[in-house]
Amino acid sequence: MHRTKLSIVALLLAGTAATPVWAQEEVPQDQSTSPTAEENDARDVDIVVTANRREENLQDVSGVVQAFTGDDLRKSGITELRNLQTAVPGLNIANQEGNIEIFIRGVGSSNNTELGDPGAAPHLNGTYIPRPRGLGLMFYDLERVEVNKGPQGTLYGRNALAGTLNIITAKPRLGEWGGYAQAEYANRNSWAAEGALNIPLGSTFAARVSGYYVDRDYGFRNASPDPQASRLRPAGLEENYAGRLSLLWEPSDRLSLSVVGDYGKETGTGYPGANIFAAVQATGLRPEQLELRDVVYRGQQGVMENELWGVQGRVRYGFDTFAIEATGSYRSVDFFQANASSESIAWPGRDYSAVQFDNFSNNFWQSRSQSQVYEVRATADASQRLRWNLGGFYFKEDQQVGYMAVADRGYCCYSGTEFTMPDVDGESYAFFVDATFDVTDRLRILGGMRYTDERKSRFGIGGNWALTLGGADFACCIGTRLGTEGFRPALLDRPNFDVSGINTPQGQAQFLIEGIRTPGARDTLIQQIGAIASGANPLGTCFTRPDIDNGFVTCPTNTNGGFSYANLTIPEQQVGSAAFNFFDYRAGVEFDVTDDNMVYAKVSTGHKSGGFNDSFNNSPIPEEFRPENLTVFEIGSRNSFRAFGRRAVFNVTGFYYDYQDQVFQDLTCINLDETQAPPVCNGYSLVNRNIGASRIYGLEAETRLQLPGNFGLDLNFAYLDTEITEGVVADARAQDFDAGGESPLISLAGNRLPLASRVNLSAKLSQWFDIGEGRFDWQALFNYRSSFFLSQFNEDDIVFLDGTRQTALEAGFPDRQQGFTTLNLGVGYTLGRYRLEAWAANFTDQQASLKALVGSSLNIRFLNDAQTYGVRARVNF
Structure with a gap:
């Protein structure tokens, strides 16, 4: 009954709901009067996207694609990639220790080690980015950002299981001098600067130079009472800068050559989460009743450095009825982070007398990646009755990855864990074809397929550091x-x-x-x-x-000054490889009921790469896991119409996902004692296994209205019902180390997918009017997100190996994020070339967890950005 009611509400809201924050260009420099209705129609409706790997009007694309110009994002207070989710229902973006994790409609990947891959494919100017560390450094001088929902395996290929996020940078303009410069100051002592210059170099050649700088913090507070630890700077402080050079050469209408080079560097105190386990156990309070940003730091100062650079080139030649395009990209990432280590978060009335602040246990991360992406495509001209894409794709990545957890004050047998891989290789190639055929003037069929072959391998070390050092009379142990x-x-x-x-x-x-x-x-x-x-x-x-x-x-x-005994343990050799292939397809039909109304139905698939796990002494050949696969069935309608004398849009889409070979983390035995009958396991470790399946269905609706009085109203509504249909895993929350690390088994069937809210609504209300010689505008962006779970356990009760039971809250593992709303506000005044803005993001300072790591004595939270507000001055030239 509950689901039925929500479905009815969704259908009712569809009539008035849902579109992205739509593009609105800057006011022309010489314009001080109101634009005509025709000018607004062209400016507000004719949005070009590349969801089908060719430029099309957004309303001509069957499916759910949301596009945002750089100007509109800035005016709405979305100046950071992570905050894009406030405008896109069903999108979740979290930063776990420097790695950007993207989930769309509950589908994504939280494995950010060298053994994992993203589940939603990030792109820069249409080119795949395999390691999204530092992705936010590209979020400046933008033409637009596109979010393409649902599997895109045919057109975008590897790891586009959940969809794609495409950051499209501003291009050079031929024959024009121009650009902009802006500076901003915000609360929490944050400030930023940004600018770009377009330089014509003759009639056929142009360059664009742009740069960006920001100094800000994420609002964490050091709550440590210890005199030394209280001087540590909290996590989330960052100082970033980046630059980009774009070149464009168009010697004729047929030939175009572009090159984009970029460099960026992130520095600061890093992006670790905060462990709330002890606070929940001590107080019995839920996370929303605690101050999750008040962190009790200790040990080393957190530090993070991330240097990345890349170059991408594109050459296109147009023949009479088709064009050939070749692209190539090289990207380098060099990341290091020493976590800002913490004891836990603070809670009311906490007694710190038993806390050991002289404890430097910590985690260190190092990741380097050098990736190459090449693609050649032949594309039919848009005027052809049969419009097709035909091409090949090649990807190669060399990684070097290091991780170390040190256990300071190790009194016996354990001093840390290290996994360091100097040689991690990935290679993939694919061939694809996709086409749309006009059966009649109004009826079109579309279809495509893609074959992908992948190989992965690595060499390195992994395992524990242990020193067991005996004292007098073989006493154990000296720390x-x-x-x-x-x-x-x-x-x-x-x-x-x-x-x-x-x-x-x-x-x-x-x-x-x-x-x-x-x-x-x-x-x-x-x-x-x-x-x-x-x-x-x-x-x-x-x-x-x-x-x-x-x-x-x-x-x-x-013992000549030695110990009575000294037993040492070092990491083991790690060698692994995997090879797999998969096939993706899409097929559909589109029908134009009128020139402004289209209905469509289609089926499409996507895959996320498989791989292998760590190897152990009892299993030198590592266990592999297969690619995940997702099939979506979709029907919808896209409609333009006149309302209040202006063009308006209403689109609605229904979908069903069949999610198979889903990977969940499970425990495996790494130390089996076969001398006993039956054999006894004396150690367990987490591995990735294809042990799950899920189904997802939902509805999205979007509308945009231009109202009297120069008001604009944009609404975007999403309803999502997710259910894990199969999957039995070890419950890591109940891991018993007295039993060698064994955990009870738990069925996930019936649980919801993590990070998937049932209801999500974004609404933007905006207005402009003329004041004196200039124009004033304001906008308010509202987002509501209903409750969601942060792990696959869904706050199920915990049944321990001895049969005792606890609620998740009693055991310290609540993982439900309650529903919350965020509000972004912006105002601006434009006078000729000059503009002054003020904005507030997360105006009500909502505190929400966007990611969690849940395991034995761990409930680590990664949060949304705290309240931000400031002023900005901009000049266009």
Whole structure:
């Protein structure tokens, strides 16, 4: 009954709901009077997109595509990629430790290691970007941004399972001098500058130079009462800058050549989440009742650096009835982050007396990527009865990836985990064809198919660092400090990654020491095992001090200054490879009821790449997982009409998703003791497995109205019903380390997909009017998003191995984000070439979790941006 009621509400709202924040160009410099209705019609309705890999009017595209000009995004307070979701129902964008994660209609991927791939494909000027770290550095001097919903496997290929996000930068204009410069200041001591210059170099050649700078923070607060830790800068502080050079040469109507080069750098304190597990357990409060931005920091200062650059070229030659286009791109990413480590968040009445602030346990990330993307396409002219795309695609990526978690103050047997891969290769090629055929003047059929072949491989190390160091009378154990002030791991700068022949204590000690680039000021590891590495003493060098002696352990007296025993563990060799192929297609029909009304129906598919997992001692050949696949059935109608004497738009789409071979994380045994009957597992680790399936159905409706009094009203409504239909996984929330890490099994069937709200509504109300010699305008962008879950567990009760039961809240694992609204406001005054703006994003300062990591004693949240407001001055020339 509940679902039926919501469906009825959705259909009723469809009559008045839903469009993107539509494009509105800047007021021409010499215009101070109101535009005519015809001018507004052309400006507001004729929006060009490239969803079908050719330029088309948005209203001629069957499907749901939302497009936004750079000017409109700026006026609506959307100056950061992550905030685009306030204008796009069904879109979720989160930043987990520097990696941009995009979900569309509940479909995406949260695996941002070298073993994973995005589930929604990001593009820059139509060229695929495999690693979306630093994607926000491209969000300036824009022509437009397109969000294409639903699988796009045929036209966009790999990893377009959920859809695509295409950032299209401003192009050079032939024969024109022009550009702009702007500066802004915002709350939280944030400021930014941006500008562009268009330079004509003869009648057939032009260049455009643009740049961007921002210094801002995300609104986190350091709530640590410790005198030293309270001086740490909180997470989310950033200072970014970027530049772009675009060249365009058009010697004739047939030939066009463009080259775009860009460089950007992000610096700051990084993007870690905050663990709310202890706060929920201690207070019994839900996350929305806590201040998630008040973080208790400790240990090292968080730091992040991300340097990226790329170049892409495009050449196009038009024949009489078709054109050939070739594109090529090279992109480099070099990312490093030392997390801004924290104890937890603060909560009312917390007792900090038991908190160990002298704890430098932390996580370090390093990721480098060099990717090449090439594509050749032949495209029929738009005037042809049969309009087709035919082409080939090639992709190659070389990655080098490092991760290290250090467990400072490790008193026994564990000092950290390292996964460092100096050689990670990915390669893919595809062939595709897609066509639209005019059966009659009003009836069209469309179809396409794509074949993709992929290969992946990697070489490196992965596993634990462990030092078990005995004191007098073989007492266990003397602790190890690792990660204190100034510590940096070597990661990709290690001299050696081959551990296959390292089986002596001397070799193991040397390997551990080589993993340290810069020792921490109070680290003990090198001093403790240096003698083992050099061969001076196979039992190392024993010493004690209050932070490593457990309060009672002393050094032995008969070991030449060494420990009573010294057992070392180093990471294992990681070698893996996988190969797979898949086939995508689409087919559909479009019918023009009138010149302004189209109905359509189509089916299309998409895939996300498969891969392999970590390898373990008991399974040197890693377990593989297959590509995920998604099929969508879609019907809809796109309509233009006259309302209040002006053109208006109403579009509606219904869809059904069949999601198969869905990957969920599961636990696998990594240390099986087969000497016992039955065999006993003494260790588990997470792996990716194709153990799920889901179905999704929904409805989206959009409308845009130009009302009397120069008002504009844009509405976009989405209703989404998701259900996991199969999938049994280990419940990592109930992992029992006394049982070797085993967890009870739980069925996910009947649960909703994470990050998928049932109801989402965005509404934009705008108005302009003339004041004196200039024009004043204002706009308000409202977004409502109903509740959603942050993990596949959907706050199910936890049943432990011993049969006891707890609610998710009692156990510290609430993962439901309650419904919330956000409001963006903007006002501006344009006088000739000059414009002054004020804006507020997230005006009511709503606090919402957009991503969570849920596992044993972990409930880590990644949040939306806090309230931002400021002023901006701009001059066009």
